[in-house]
Amino acid sequence: MLDNDDEGFYALKSELFGASADTVTSSANQAHLTFERTAAYVDEALTGEELQVVKDHLTGCEQCVMAVNDLSAFRKKITPGLDREYPFPLAPHAPASNENLWRRFVAAVQPLMPRSPTLVIGSALAALLMIASGWLIWLAIERNGKNPKITQTPPSPTAPIVTPSISPILTQGGAEVIARLNDGAGQVTLDGNGKLSGIDHLPAGYQEMIRNALTSQRLEKPPLLAGLVRHDSLLRKGGDSRGGRFPVINPVGIVILSDRPTFRWSPLEGATGYVVEVYDDKLNQVLISPRGADTSWRATRSLERGGIYSWQVTAIKGGEEFSSPRPPAPPAKFRILDETMANEIVQAQRDYASSHLALALVYTKAGLLDEAVREFRELHKANPNSEISRRLLAGAQAMRR
Numbered sequence: 001m002l003d004n005d006d007e008g009f010y011a012l013k014s015e016l017f018g019a020s021a022d023t024v025t026s027s028a029n030q031a032h033l034t035f036e037r038t039a040a041y042v043d044e045a046l047t048g049e050e051l052q053v054v055k056d057h058l059t060g061c062e063q064c065v066m067a068v069n070d071l072s073a074f075r076k077k078i079t080p081g082l083d084r085e086y087p088f089p090l091a092p093h094a095p096a097s098n099e100n101l102w103r104r105f106v107a108a109v110q111p112l113m114p115r116s117p118t119l120v121i122g123s124a125l126a127a128l129l130m131i132a133s134g135w136l137i138w139l140a141i142e143r144n145g146k147n148p149k150i151t152q153t154p155p156s157p158t159a160p161i162v163t164p165s166i167s168p169i170l171t172q173g174g175a176e177v178i179a180r181l182n183d184g185a186g187q188v189t190l191d192g193n194g195k196l197s198g199i200d201h202l203p204a205g206y207q208e209m210i211r212n213a214l215t216s217q218r219l220e221k222p223p224l225l226a227g228l229v230r231h232d233s234l235l236r237k238g239g240d241s242r243g244g245r246f247p248v249i250n251p252v253g254i255v256i257l258s259d260r261p262t263f264r265w266s267p268l269e270g271a272t273g274y275v276v277e278v279y280d281d282k283l284n285q286v287l288i289s290p291r292g293a294d295t296s297w298r299a300t301r302s303l304e305r306g307g308i309y310s311w312q313v314t315a316i317k318g319g320e321e322f323s324s325p326r327p328p329a330p331p332a333k334f335r336i337l338d339e340t341m342a343n344e345i346v347q348a349q350r351d352y353a354s355s356h357l358a359l360a361l362v363y364t365k366a367g368l369l370d371e372a373v374r375e376f377r378e379l380h381k382a383n384p385n386s387e388i389s390r391r392l393l394a395g396a397q398a399m400r401r
Contacts, residue, residue, distance in 0.1 A: 033057060033064045042072045062397065066390070179214040181389060182382040184354035190214045202358055209361045217388050219395040224337075224367035227308065228253045229330040246271075246315060246324050251334035254400075255367030257345060259302040259336050263311055267295050268322060271315040278303075278311045291316070306338035341366050356382070360396070369400040 033041070033054065040046050041054050058065050175191035188210065189197040196207055213219065229252075246268035251261050263276050276297045278287035286309070289297045303309060310331035315322045325332055337345070345366055352358045360375035376393040383389040 032061065033067070038064070038067055038071055042068060042075055063394070066394075179388055181214075181357065181379065181386060183357045183379065184382075186354075188214075188357060199355070199358070202352060202355070206352070206358050206362070209365070210357060213357075213361055213392060214388060217391045219364055219392060219399065221399055222255075222365055222367040224255050224335060224341075225253075225369075225399070228255075228333050228335060246313075246322070248311070248313060248324055248332045251311075252332045253334070254369060255335045255337055257337050257342060257366075257368060257371075259305055260299045261303070261334070261336075262296055262298040263289075263313070264296040265313045265324065268315040268317060271317045271322075273316045275314045275316075276311060277314070278309055280304075281308045283310075303336050305336050305342065308333055308335050310334075335367070337366060337368070360392070364396060364399075369396060372396045373400060 037046075037054060041051075046054060058068065175193045175195065177189055177191050179188070179190040181188045183198070186198045188199055190211060191197075194211060194215075196211055199207055199210060202210070246266045249264040249266060251263070263278075265274070273291040273293055274289075274295065274297075275291050276287070276289040277285055278299070280286050286303065287299055287301070289300075310333045312323055312325065312332065315324070345362065345368070348359060348362045352362075356375045356379040360372050360379060363369070363372035363375060373393070373396045376389070376396050380386070380389040380393050
C-alpha cells in the first residue's frame with residue numbers, strides 16, 4: 001500500500017503525463033503445473049503443443065522442475081516393486097505390467113493431490129511413499145482373492161535361525177544425528193543434543209544461526225525487507241493505458257550491498273530514449289540520469305547507506321513520454337544496506353568464503369536475497385538428496401519473489 005505522500009506524488013506525476021494506469025501481465029505470474037500435467041509429463045504421455053507448453057514452462061520455473069525431478073525419481077523407485085512376489089497364492093488372472101500399475105497408481109493418487117505441484121516436493125513425497133506402500137499391499141490382496149492364506153515355510157532343523165540385523169541409527173558422541181550437510185571442503189553435522197560439528201572456525205553468532213536453520217529447516221524473513229514491495233506486485237500492476245508497457249526489473253523490493261546501484265528495465269518498443277529518476281523516502285529527487293538509449297543506468301554517485309529509495313524510468317517514444325512504474329502500481333523501492341551490516345558482509349566474504357551455508361544465512365539476515373539464493377543453490381548442489389538443503393533453497397526463493 002502506498003503512503004499518502006507517495007500516493008500524492010505519483011498521482012500528480014500521472015496527471016502531468018495525462019494518462020490513466022493499466023495493468024500489465026507477465027509470464028512471471030503463470031500458474032504452476034498441475035499434478036495431473038506433471039504426472040503426464042513424467043509418464044511421457046504428452047504430445048504436440050501440450051508437451052511444448054510444459055517444456056517452455058519448465059525453462060523458467062524452478063519449483064516445477066524440482067517437482068518433475070522428484071516425481072520422476074519416485075516413479076523409478078516404485079515401479080520395480082510393483083510386480084514383486086508377495087507370499088499369497090497366485091491369482092487366477094495374469095499380473096499387470098509395471099507400466100500399467102504405475103498409471104493406475106497415478107490415477108488413484110490424483111484426486112487426493114492439491115492442484116499445485118509444489119507439494120510433490122518435500123514432505124508430500126514422504127506422504128506419497130506411505131500411499132504407495134499401502135496401495136501395493138492392497139494390490140497384492142486384490143490379485144490373490146479376498147481371503148488369502150499366507151504360506152509359511154518352517155526353517156530346516158539343521159539350518160540356524162538368523163535374526164535380521166537392524167542398521168544402527170547414525171550417532172555422534174552417543175546422540176542421534178539429525179542433520180548432515182556437505183559444505184565447501186568440510187561437513188556440517190547437528191546431533192539431537194544440539195551439538196554442531198565441522199564449523200568450529202565460525203563465530204558463536206553464526207553457529208547459532210546455523211543451528212536454528214538446521215533445526216527448523218526454514219528461514220525467517222529479514223526485518224530489512226519491511227516496507228519494500230515485492231517484484232511480482234509491480235508486474236501485476238502498472239504500465240500505461242496508451243501502450244507503454246515496459247516493467248522495471250532491478251532493484252525492486254530488495255536490499256542491495258552497493259551504494260551505487262545499477263537500474264535495469266525492460267525495453268519499450270519504438271522508444272528513442274530513457275531517463276531514470278531516483279527519490280529518497282521524502283520524495284526528494286536525489287538522482288536523474290541523462291537521456292540515453294540503453295535499458296540500464298548506474299548511479300553516478302553514492303547513495304546514503306541505510307536509506308530507502310524509489311525510482312522511476314521514463315521512455316520517450318514519438319514525442320510522448322511513458323513512465324514505469326505508475327499508479328496504481330506501487331513505487332519501485334529498494335534499501336541500501338547500512339554500513340555496519342555492509343562491513344559484516346565484506347568480512348564474511350573474506351573469512352568464511354568456503355562455507356556456502358554460513359554465507360547464505362548471513363546474506364538472508366541482511367536481506368540480500370539474490371546472493372542468498374546463489375549460495376543455497378551451491379549448498380544444494382553438494383547435497384542433492386538432502387531435504388534440508390532443498391527446503392532452505394525454496395524458502396530463500398519464495399522470499400525473493
